[in-house]
Amino acid sequence: MFKTTSKIMLVDDEKDFVEMLSLRLKENEENVIAAYNGQECLDTLEKIQVDVIILDVKMPGMDGIETLKQIKKRHPLVEVILLTGHGTIQSAVEGMKLGAFDFLLKPADFKELTEKLTKAKERRKEQMERIQKAEAAILLRQSKI
Amino acid sequence: MVDQPDVTEDIHILLVDDENDFRQIIAKRLKRRGIEVREADRGEKALQMLEDAPVDVVIMDVKMPGMDGIECLKQIKEKYDLLEVIMLTGHADIHGGVEGIKSGAFDYLSKPIELEHLVRKIKQAFHKIQRILAEKEARAFKEQVQQQMVVAERLVALGTMASGVAHEINNPLAVIQDSAGWLQQILEKPDMQGIPRRDDFNKGLERINKAVKRAGKITQQLLQAVKTQTTEMADPSTFVEVDLKKLSEEAITLVEPEAALKNIVIHLETKEPRLSAWTDSLQLLQVLLNLLSNSIQATEEGGRIIVRLNAAMEEAKIIVKDTGCGISKENISRIFEPFFTTKEADQGTGMGLYVSWGIITGLGGLISVESEVNKGTTFTITLPVKK
Numbered sequence: 001m002f003k004t005t006s007k008i009m010l011v012d013d014e015k016d017f018v019e020m021l022s023l024r025l026k027e028n029e030e031n032v033i034a035a036y037n038g039q040e041c042l043d044t045l046e047k048i049q050v051d052v053i054i055l056d057v058k059m060p061g062m063d064g065i066e067t068l069k070q071i072k073k074r075h076p077l078v079e080v081i082l083l084t085g086h087g088t089i090q091s092a093v094e095g096m097k098l099g100a101f102d103f104l105l106k107p108a109d110f111k112e113l114t115e116k117l118t119k120a121k122e123r124r125k126e127q128m129e130r131i132q133k134a135e136a137a138i139l140l141r142q143s144k145i
Numbered sequence: 146m147v148d149q150p151d152v153t154e155d156i157h158i159l160l161v162d163d164e165n166d167f168r169q170i171i172a173k174r175l176k177r178r179g180i181e182v183r184e185a186d187r188g189e190k191a192l193q194m195l196e197d198a199p200v201d202v203v204i205m206d207v208k209m210p211g212m213d214g215i216e217c218l219k220q221i222k223e224k225y226d227l228l229e230v231i232m233l234t235g236h237a238d239i240h241g242g243v244e245g246i247k248s249g250a251f252d253y254l255s256k257p258i259e260l261e262h263l264v265r266k267i268k269q270a271f272h273k274i275q276r277i278l279a280e281k282e283a284r285a286f287k288e289q290v291q292q293q294m295v296v297a298e299r300l301v302a303l304g305t306m307a308s309g310v311a312h313e314i315n316n317p318l319a320v321i322q323d324s325a326g327w328l329q330q331i332l333e334k335p336d337m338q339g340i341p342r343r344d345d346f347n348k349g350l351e352r353i354n355k356a357v358k359r360a361g362k363i364t365q366q367l368l369q370a371v372k373t374q375t376t377e378m379a380d381p382s383t384f385v386e387v388d389l390k391k392l393s394e395e396a397i398t399l400v401e402p403e404a405a406l407k408n409i410v411i412h413l414e415t416k417e418p419r420l421s422a423w424t425d426s427l428q429l430l431q432v433l434l435n436l437l438s439n440s441i442q443a444t445e446e447g448g449r450i451i452v453r454l455n456a457a458m459e460e461a462k463i464i465v466k467d468t469g470c471g472i473s474k475e476n477i478s479r480i481f482e483p484f485f486t487t488k489e490a491d492q493g494t495g496m497g498l499y500v501s502w503g504i505i506t507g508l509g510g511l512i513s514v515e516s517e518v519n520k521g522t523t524f525t526i527t528l529p530v531k532k
Contacts, residue, residue, distance in 0.1 A: 014316050020323035027330040085315055085368070107319035107361055110326045 005031045006051035006121045011041045011067065012083065013059045021054075024110060030117075038062030042070055050078055052101075052120045054113075057084040057091050065091055065098070072099045077127055079120040083108060156271045157181040161191040161205040161217070162233065167256075171204075174260055180267065188212030192220060195228075202251075202270045203230045204263070207241035215244050222249040227277060229270035233258065293511065300481060300502060307483050308371040311364035318360055325353040366496040367483060371503065384508075387426040389461055390415060393452050396433035400441060408447045411437070415454035422461045422528040424508050429528075432501040432512075436465045436524050439497065442488075443469030443522065456530070463526040472516040480514060 008030055012018045015036060022032045033048070035041040039062055041053065053071065057064035068080055082103040084092040092103035101120045104113055158175070162168040163186050172182045183200065185191040189212050191205065203221060207214035218230050232245035232253040242253030251270045254263060329350050331337060340346075390413070397411050404411055422429075433452075440450045448468045455462040472480060479485045481502040486495030505512040509529055516522040 014320070016320045017316060017323065020320055020327055024323055024327045024330060027327060027334075085312055106315050107322050107357070110323065 005029075006124065007031045007033065007049065008117070009033050009035060009041065009044065009050045009053045011035045011038070011053060011059075011064075012056040013037055014056075025114075025117075028114065038064070038067035038070070041067055042074070045071065045075055045078070050075075051124045052079045052081065052117060054081050054083060054117070055100075056106075057082055057095065065095055068095055068098055068100060077124065077131075079124045081113075081116055081120055156202065156267060157183075157200040158202045158204060158267060159183050159185060159191060159194060159200045161185045161188065161203060161209070161214070163187060163206065163209045171258075171260070171263070175264070175267075178264060180264075188214065188217030191217060195221065195225065199225060199228065201228065201274055202267050203228060204233060204267070205230060206233045207238065207245060207253075208235060215241070215248055218245060218248050218250055227274055229274055231263075231266050231270060293513070296478075296481065297506065300483075300499070303483055304367075304371045304499075304503070307367050311367045314360065315364055318357055318364070321353065322357045322361075325350045325357070363484075363494050363496065366494060366500060369500065384423045384425055386421045387424050387429065389420045389422055389454055389463060390417075392426055392430055393433065393454065393463065396430055396437055397452065399434060400437045403438065404441050404450070407441065407444065409441055409444050409450060411450045411452065413452045413454075417454060417456050420454050420456050420461050422530055424510075424528055428504045428508065432504050432526065433463070433465070435497045435501050436526075440465060440467035440469060440522070443467055443471075445469070459530050461528050461530050463528070464523060465526075466521065466523040468521040471518040471520055471522055472514070473518055477514060477516055481512075 008025060010018050010022055010025075010032060011034075012021075013036055018034045018036065022034055025032045033044065033050070035044055037059055041055070044050070055064050055067060055071075059067075062070075064082060064084075068082070071078055071080060076099070079101040080095075080099070082092055082095045082100050083106050084095075084103055085106050089105070092100075095103060101123065102116045104116065158180055160168055160172050160175070160182055161184075162171075165186065168184055168186070172184050175182045181200075183194060185194055188205075188209055191203065195203075205214045205217060209217075214232060218232065221228060221230060229251040230245070230249070232242055232250045234241040234245075234253055234255050236256055238255065242250075242255065245253050251273065252266055254266060328346070332340075332343065332346055332350075337343075393413055397413060401411065437450065437452075444450060444467045450468075451464070451466045453462075453464040453466065455464065476485075476487060481498050482495075483499040484495040485499075488495075502512055505526055505528075511525075511527040513525050513527075514522065515525075
């Protein structure tokens with residue numbers, strides 16, 4: 001009935017990077033899917049439920065910040081971790097204000113990444129549990145009437 | 146000439162004439178005016194005296210036994226390009242005067258001379274020397290500023306290029322790091338514990354990680370340096386009044402343990418009771434630490450480093466002077482370039498002075514260097530004092 005493992009989506013235009021990071025996360029028993037641009041990320045979100053997104057800020061076409069805005073608009077409960085270069089650290093701050101869970105500087109330390117990923121997953125899980133409890137409470141009240 | 150002050154005290158002259166009575170009277174009267182006068186009775190002796198201690202103006206008779214005035218004049222002008230010579234000619238000997246001017250004399254006077262006239266000529270000659278000196282200084286200053294502009298332009302261009310490269314390198318770097326990391330993860334799995342040459346795999350992967358970290362650090366510093374030059378320069382509203390004496394003391398305290406290892410003493414010298422600048426204290430501290438640490442590395446056991454604070458009109462100067470190995474002429478013009486280093490590959494990235502340059506430029510100041518091989522190096526930071 002409930003999802004046991006979280007689904008993670010990795011969004012970056014650098015295919016090699018996405019592949020390697022996916023392999024590492026899978027090695028850690030994570031459930032990972034990939035998208036190679038902002039639009040693909042949004043399209044996938046319509047079809048599959050994702051818990052945490054690791055999103056590169058610098059991408060051709062729709063950039064990470066714009067993608068983040070769209071994600072939060074359509075799926076406000078999805079947690080987003082931004083990957084940013086040193087020169088674009090300003091955009092990380094902007095991203096946090098737009099609701100990103102956290103950010104990491106590229107090239108990110110894997111340990112740091114997994115720590116932040118765990119926290120993001122926890123928050124998402126707690127959030128979902130609260131919603132389920134609230135929904136259950138509503139159902140309960142309705143059944144009493 | 147309007148701006149000629151009526152001061153004769155600083156003028157040193159040499160009076161050359163074989164007629165002793167005449168020379169002594171003139172010398173005495175000139176001395177009474179406060180002019181420093183030395184005397185010679187022959188051309189050869191005049192040259193000798195100039196050798197010992199040069200003067201500003203020479204007053205010399207054209208007609209002398211032995212070396213005549215014209216010949217002596219030629220030799221003087223050849224040796225001392227800033228020295229002016231006023232020739233004295235016999236009555237109605239215009240020929241000698243013209244000859245003198247052709248050979249580089251400032252002017253000539255015909256005997257008998259009127260003292261007022263002579264004094265006026267001496268002053269004119271002296272002012273000509275001062276003007277030439279001032280022009281020389283102005284030219285040198287202009288050249289220095291132009292040179293600094295050329296350096297700045299080149300550094301900005303280099304920085305733009307390098308930061309572009311850094312951005313592009315970050316992505317493949319991340320791929321390398323994660324590929325190595327992935328392999329390490331696999332090696333840690335229980336079913337991989339028994340594979341042959343396990344240690345060799347780990348060793349290789351560890352080296353890859355180390356190298357990636359180093360490369361990552363370089364790209365970080367580079368991007369930071371370029372950023373401080375461009376974005377933070379536009380925001381002086383974050384500046385605060387920084388007590389330069391306190392800041393220097395703080396910097397010295399921080400590097401003292403490093404200096405103590407080599408028995409190096411760091412002195413702070415200042416005549417100002419208090420010297421402040423409107424600037425960013427953390428960034429300035431970073432530059433000072435960098436300069437001091439460089440100095441310590443360049444200085445021999447038991448050497449000395451001096452941090453001197455000077456106040457000028459609207460500027461504050463922080464001078465870091467060491468008695469270290471110095472920087473060669475070929476290297477000094479490249480010292481602020483990114484990646485320029487003379488250290489071993491794993492000892493320095495060559496980014497320190499480039500970052501420092503970026504910071505000081507961003508703070509609206511200047512940083513310059515002077516050095517002599519085996520004598521030492523002096524870095525000078527000039528900062529605006531006012532907001």
